[in-house]
Amino acid sequence: MAVKSNELMTINMGPQHPSTHGVLQLILELDGEIVRKATPHIGYLHRGVEKLSEHRTYHQVIPLTDRLDYLAPMSNNLGYVLAVEKLLGITDQIPERAKVVRVLLTELTRLKSHLVWLATHALDIGAMTVFLYCFREREVITDLYEKISGARMTSNYFRVGGLSADLPAGVEQEMREYAEGMPAHIDEYEGLLTGNRIWQKRTIGVGTITAEAAIDIGITGPGLRASGVDWDLRRDNPYSGYEDYQFEVPVRQEGDTFARYKVRLDEMRQSSLIILQALDKLKPGPILADCPKVVLPPKQDVVNTIEGLIHHFKIITEGFKPEAGEVYQGIEAPKGELGFYLVSDGSAHPYRMKVRPPSFINLQGLPQMVEGRLLADVIAVIGTLDIVLGEIDR
Amino acid sequence: MSDLAIVEKLKAKFSSEILDVVEFRGETTVTVNKENIVDICTFMRDSGGYNLLCDLCSVDYLGQAPRYMVVYNLYNITTKERIRLKAPVEEQDAQIATVSTVWGTANWMERECWDLMGITFVGHPDPRRILMPADWVGHPLRKDYPVQGPDREPYQGRLS
Numbered sequence: 014m015a016v017k018s019n020e021l022m023t024i025n026m027g028p029q030h031p032s033t034h035g036v037l038q039l040i041l042e043l044d045g046e047i048v049r050k051a052t053p054h055i056g057y058l059h060r061g062v063e064k065l066s067e068h069r070t071y072h073q074v075i076p077l078t079d080r081l082d083y084l085a086p087m088s089n090n091l092g093y094v095l096a097v098e099k100l101l102g103i104t105d106q107i108p109e110r111a112k113v114v115r116v117l118l119t120e121l122t123r124l125k126s127h128l129v130w131l132a133t134h135a136l137d138i139g140a141m142t143v144f145l146y147c148f149r150e151r152e153v154i155t156d157l158y159e160k161i162s163g164a165r166m167t168s169n170y171f172r173v174g175g176l177s178a179d180l181p182a183g184v185e186q187e188m189r190e191y192a193e194g195m196p197a198h199i200d201e202y203e204g205l206l207t208g209n210r211i212w213q214k215r216t217i218g219v220g221t222i223t224a225e226a227a228i229d230i231g232i233t234g235p236g237l238r239a240s241g242v243d244w245d246l247r248r249d250n251p252y253s254g255y256e257d258y259q260f261e262v263p264v265r266q267e268g269d270t271f272a273r274y275k276v277r278l279d280e281m282r283q284s285s286l287i288i289l290q291a292l293d294k295l296k297p298g299p300i301l302a303d304c305p306k307v308v309l310p311p312k313q314d315v316v317n318t319i320e321g322l323i324h325h326f327k328i329i330t331e332g333f334k335p336e337a338g339e340v341y342q343g344i345e346a347p348k349g350e351l352g353f354y355l356v357s358d359g360s361a362h363p364y365r366m367k368v369r370p371p372s373f374i375n376l377q378g379l380p381q382m383v384e385g386r387l388l389a390d391v392i393a394v395i396g397t398l399d400i401v402l403g404e405i406d407r
Numbered sequence: 408m409s410d411l412a413i414v415e416k417l418k419a420k421f422s423s424e425i426l427d428v429v430e431f432r433g434e435t436t437v438t439v440n441k442e443n444i445v446d447i448c449t450f451m452r453d454s455g456g457y458n459l460l461c462d463l464c465s466v467d468y469l470g471q472a473p474r475y476m477v478v479y480n481l482y483n484i485t486t487k488e489r490i491r492l493k494a495p496v497e498e499q500d501a502q503i504a505t506v507s508t509v510w511g512t513a514n515w516m517e518r519e520c521w522d523l524m525g526i527t528f529v530g531h532p533d534p535r536r537i538l539m540p541a542d543w544v545g546h547p548l549r550k551d552y553p554v555q556g557p558d559r560e561p562y563q564g565r566l567s
Contacts, residue, residue, distance in 0.1 A: 055537065067554075229510060229512065231459065231461075233459075338431040338432065339431065340432050354478065356466055365466045365467075
């Protein structure tokens with residue numbers, strides 16, 4: 014006869030667990046299969062990005078930002094360069110082509126990030142095929158990244174005042190074909206999942222959070238929109254010319270894992286529409302602002318003229334010195350509001366750089382989403398929160 | 408400036424607490440005394456509609472008095488407006504009341520702030536380190552904490 018006991022069992026999950034999406038550790042107190050308490054432990058990937066930035070020039074910080082949310086590097090680059098441009102007061106001098114390319118690439122990045130989210134989320138719940146399909150599509154974006162920036166993940170492509178280089182020939186056509194084909198791929202994923210009874214049972218009503226609780230805990234992005242809060246920084250506090258694009262902000266009321274799944278898929282459809290609009294807007298023109306004191310000269314000047322070389326050398330070695338002050342710039346990253354808070358003391362290094370990482374704040378919602386539910390739901394909730402530990406631990 | 412309405416309201420209600428109001432690049436920063444920070448934050452949430460605490464962090468102004476500044480970046484989801492509150496904290500008395508009762512999201516942000524900057528949040532429900540190991544000594548984001556880590560030769564290469 015089994016011995017009955019009211020004792021809770023404490024188990025450790027992670028940091029080496031395939032469904033924790035990185036080095037996340039959870040201490041779970043279980044009553045049978047019911048989670049009574051979940052305590053996340055983070056910091057295994059802490060690299061001190063904020064401390065390091067205080068010892069680098071403003072341009073040298075850009076490659077550090079790629080390594081925060083490494084599934085959406087261009088979005089991180091954009092948030093940081095926008096904050097520096099705001100600090101310098103050159104936001105309105107960014108050339109049109111640079112702004113359009115930035116929108117184009119951050120929307121492509123949103124697709125890239127959401128594809129990894131869907132792939133791993135579905136894999137965790139048991140749908141292997143979706144994983145393979147999503148990575149097939151993601152591979153195309155990674156190849157585009159490589160053609161454009163030279164790296165498949167750590168792009169380091171945006172610069173203060175514009176872009177590091179113009180788009181290579183031919184990628185516009187590739188991006189257009191990709192964006193035109195994307196809705197059909199999303200239909201394919203939906204065909205595998207949306208009406209699937211196993212998927213529905215694992216997601217509907219799982220990890221439900223109300224709008225009030227979500228705002229209180231600070232959840233932003235798709236997680237908040239799935240709880241019925243109609244708020245998107247691209248539309249409400251537009252940056253980089255987002256006010257010129259027509260797109261819808263998907264919102265759902267249920268606040269559960271299925272609603273978050275639907276919101277993200279609808280966002281992917283909208284992103285492919287924005288990419289097509291951006292491609293239509295893309296006209297030849299300069300890609301760097303005309304602010305020689307802070308903006309790097311075009312590469313062809315650096316390699317062909319001595320003045321360009323001196324100019325480049327001076328900005329790279331000395332950096333530039335924004336006037337003392339502080340700014341906060343938030344952007345709608347794929348995972349929520351990504352914010353950069355910069356304090357300048359008038360020197361060539363940021364006096365303080367604080368990242369507001371969406372994953373870090375969203376992860377705080379995990380305990381209240383899983384407590385009182387089954388252990389298997391923990392896996393679904395980690396997937397639906399779409400966390401990246403590089404960004405959480407910084 | 409759209410934020411002025413709440414700044415005026417704040418001035419009327421907490422006239423003796425407001426130390427400074429600064430406009431820079433279209434952003435409003437209000438510096439307040441730390442003593443009534445919980446009341447001020449509750450007022451900002453309930454009367455100002457700043458229902459989302461976007462970010463909470465601190466800055467170390469080593470060599471100045473007061474040494475630390477705790478920074479609250481607030482957002483109003485209804486009117487889509489931002490405002491920043493700052494509260495100075497003395498080096499000898501590096502503590503401030505927690506606002507995790509006002510916004511639940513402040514819980515981890517304050518833990519991070521304690522962990523990396525060493526500012527104590529009085530009344531915090533879970534005052535543990537969050538990013539550094541539990542037995543770590545020191546607070547790495549302080550300006551007098553070497554970038555290469557404690558007890559190590561300073562980096563001789565180029566860290567321009």
